[in-house]
Amino acid sequence: MKDYEEVIKLDNEDFLIVSRLNYEGKEYLYVNSLVNESDYSILEEYEKDGRTVVKSIDDDKYELIMNLFTKNLINDNN
Amino acid sequence: MKNDEFELYYKFTRKLQKEKQIRDIDRKMLDIANSSRKRRRFDEQTEKISKQKKTRKFYKTRARALVFIISVSLGLGVGTKALYDEVAPIITVYVQNEADNYTLAEWFGYYNVSDEGYFLDSQIKREVNDGWFNEGPMPFDYTDPENLSITEDGRKVGAIVDYYNGFNRYLRSNIDKGYYETIYTQMERLASIGKDPNSIDSLYTFEELTEMLGKEEIKGMGVN
Numbered sequence: 683m684k685d686y687e688e689v690i691k692l693d694n695e696d697f698l699i700v701s702r703l704n705y706e707g708k709e710y711l712y713v714n715s716l717v718n719e720s721d722y723s724i725l726e727e728y729e730k731d732g733r734t735v736v737k738s739i740d741d742d743k744y745e746l747i748m749n750l751f752t753k754n755l756i757n758d759n760n
Numbered sequence: 761m762k763n764d765e766f767e768l769y770y771k772f773t774r775k776l777q778k779e780k781q782i783r784d785i786d787r788k789m790l791d792i793a794n795s796s797r798k799r800r801r802f803d804e805q806t807e808k809i810s811k812q813k814k815t816r817k818f819y820k821t822r823a824r825a826l827v828f829i830i831s832v833s834l835g836l837g838v839g840t841k842a843l844y845d846e847v848a849p850i851i852t853v854y855v856q857n858e859a860d861n862y863t864l865a866e867w868f869g870y871y872n873v874s875d876e877g878y879f880l881d882s883q884i885k886r887e888v889n890d891g892w893f894n895e896g897p898m899p900f901d902y903t904d905p906e907n908l909s910i911t912e913d914g915r916k917v918g919a920i921v922d923y924y925n926g927f928n929r930y931l932r933s934n935i936d937k938g939y940y941e942t943i944y945t946q947m948e949r950l951a952s953i954g955k956d957p958n959s960i961d962s963l964y965t966f967e968e969l970t971e972m973l974g975k976e977e978i979k980g981m982g983v984n
Contacts, residue, residue: 686811687818692802698818699809700825714825715800716817722825723800727807737804744799751829 689716690725690736697723703754705747711736712751724748797828 688699690713697713704710708726715721724747725736739747812818 685814687814687822689810689812691808691810692800692805698821698825700822701829712825712829714821716821719821719825720797721800722797722828723802725802730804734807735804736802736807738801748829 692723692736697721701751701754703747703750705750710739710747710751724751 689696690699690711691697692713696716698716699711700714701712702709703712708728711725711727713723713725724739724744726739727734727736729735
């Protein structure tokens with residue numbers, strides 16, 4: 683078991699990286715705020731000008747990615 | 761009621777409830793998903809990831825988030841039916857520990873649905889002293905609506921809520937004195953006053969029960 687959790691800072695607010703998944707070569711993160719636990723986001727991670735950047739996914743991808751996170755989670759727990 | 765008799769009743773009612781249960785879970789999960797979470801959107805920004813030591817807060821946040829992911833995903837509509845072919849989700853509950861203090865326990869249980877019916881694949885994860893202990897598979901399907909219990913005056917108490925009370929008794933007892941018998945007795949009591957012992961609406965968390973009944977402490981089966 684890992685001793686540490688990954689936390690990403692977004693708009694100066696800490697978000698816990700709850701889960702990661704790779705889909706069609708893209709890396710997605712499910713993050714949950716550590717300040718207000720009811721806030722969450724799904725981020726896409728990519729490279730730009732030599733930097734790793736993140737941004738929220740588009741609405742049209744939301745449903746698909748959310749379902750993939752669910753299936754990953756279920757597999758992890760099995 | 762002996763264990764083998766209970767098992768027969770259990771399997772029968774479980775089959776009858778399959779369709780209804782799926783519909784009810786769909787609705788309940790969607791309610792959960794819509795009631796409390798807000799999706800934040802962020803424009804492009806440089807990734808700044810740090811590693812922080814695990815604390816109780818991290819565990820708690822992670823657990824709630826994971827339950828939410830399942831809830832939302834199952835409530836999204838498109839793709840929902842396909843997911844039901846594999847799983848149905850369960851819930852975060854508060855349980856009572858040995859020191860009579862309430863602690864957060866996360867319980868993930870899944871129904872694997874096939875032509876033969878439901879198969880429970882579940883595990884208990886319990887938070888103790890800032891760590892989680894996997895307590896292994898449950899001896900019984902506590903998410904099944906047939907496993908309801910009810911207090912003496914007819915108030916409904918979710919079987920999930922009763923897990924620790926019942927399981928402890930089960931472990932300490934011999935045959936005919938275990939949790940199966942206890943559950944069945946509670947189901948009979950429910951039916952005798954005209955309630956539906958198979959309603960999934962009868963599953964509550966301690967928090968919900970506390971709010972509903974206006975009491976400070978809800979401890980589970982037969983206790984208010």
